[in-house]
Amino acid sequence: NAGVMxxxxxxxxxxxxxxxxxxxxxxxHSHVYxxxxxxxxxxxxxxxxxxxxxxxxxxxxxxxxxxxxxKEGPSILRIQQVVRGDSAAYFCASTLGGPSTGELFFGEGxxxxxx
Amino acid sequence: xxxxxxxxxxxxxxxxxxxxxxxTYSVSGNPYLFWYVQYxxxxxxxxxxxxxxxxxxxxxxxxxxxFNKSQTSFxxxxxxxxxxxxxxYFCAVxxxxxxxxxxxxxxxxxxxxxxxx
Numbered sequence: 540n541a542g543v544m545x546x547x548x549x550x551x552x553x554x555x556x557x558x559x560x561x562x563x564x565x566x567x568h569s570h571v572y573x574x575x576x577x578x579x580x581x582x583x584x585x586x587x588x589x590x591x592x593x594x595x596x597x598x599x600x601x602x603x604x605x606x607x608x609x610k611e612g613p614s615i616l617r618i619q620q621v622v623r624g625d626s627a628a629y630f631c632a633s634t635l636g637g638p639s640t641g642e643l644f645f646g647e648g649x650x651x652x653x654x
Numbered sequence: 655x656x657x658x659x660x661x662x663x664x665x666x667x668x669x670x671x672x673x674x675x676x677x678t679y680s681v682s683g684n685p686y687l688f689w690y691v692q693y694x695x696x697x698x699x700x701x702x703x704x705x706x707x708x709x710x711x712x713x714x715x716x717x718x719x720x721f722n723k724s725q726t727s728f729x730x731x732x733x734x735x736x737x738x739x740x741x742x743y744f745c746a747v748x749x750x751x752x753x754x755x756x757x758x759x760x761x762x763x764x765x766x767x768x769x770x771x
Contacts, residue, residue, distance in 0.1 A: 642703055644700070648695075
């Protein structure tokens with residue numbers, strides 16, 4: 540049973556370009572969370588999605604960032620017009636159900652470098 | 655609001671000695687508490703959790719943690735450290751569903767554990 544799959548693992552973009560990060564949750568999981576980890580810092584919550592719905596986006600920057608989790612296919616975190624401050628590791632996690640006592644299962648992360 | 659504090663950025667212990675990684679939390683309701691470990695350039699791996707019941711929770715790789723409600727702490731412990739335990743450790747909290755609306759885990763800033771041979 541494959542775990543949470545994220546791609547690309549590493550992504551390099553120049554300022555002003557777009558970054559798209561993909562996350563396929565564990566099989567059977569329908570809840571996805573995105574977290575950002577800046578160098579030397581902990582993980583910061585960005586957004587929580589279920590299939591076709593954004594449940595909580597309280598951690599998302601108001602501009603340039605968006606996320607989706609379509610009925611078919613992976614969840615996508617999209618960053619438009621990237622800036623150097625967007626350089627970070629972006630982690631996706633999934634759970635079987637919604638907020639519950641269960642732990643999150645994390646992917647290996649996508650490391651974005653903005654030149 | 656919910657928050658987690660890991661007061662030590664770095665913990666060094668000798669192999670074979672007991673280790674403790676500290677965590678305190680703040681929530682307005684019943685806490686669900688978690689410990690995760692992160693190896694370099696990897697994702698987070700779940701170690702253990704406290705939801706309810708026995709205050710001493712046992713988890714993966716010989717780790718355990720003790721929930722202390724009066725001190726709002728959830729320190730991670732291991733009786734005998736291994737060099738392979740060297741990694742970054744994160745404490746996390748979520749408020750219980752019946753107590754609040756926060757859906758996401760809130761993580762501490764992490765503690766780098768180094769076990770010296």
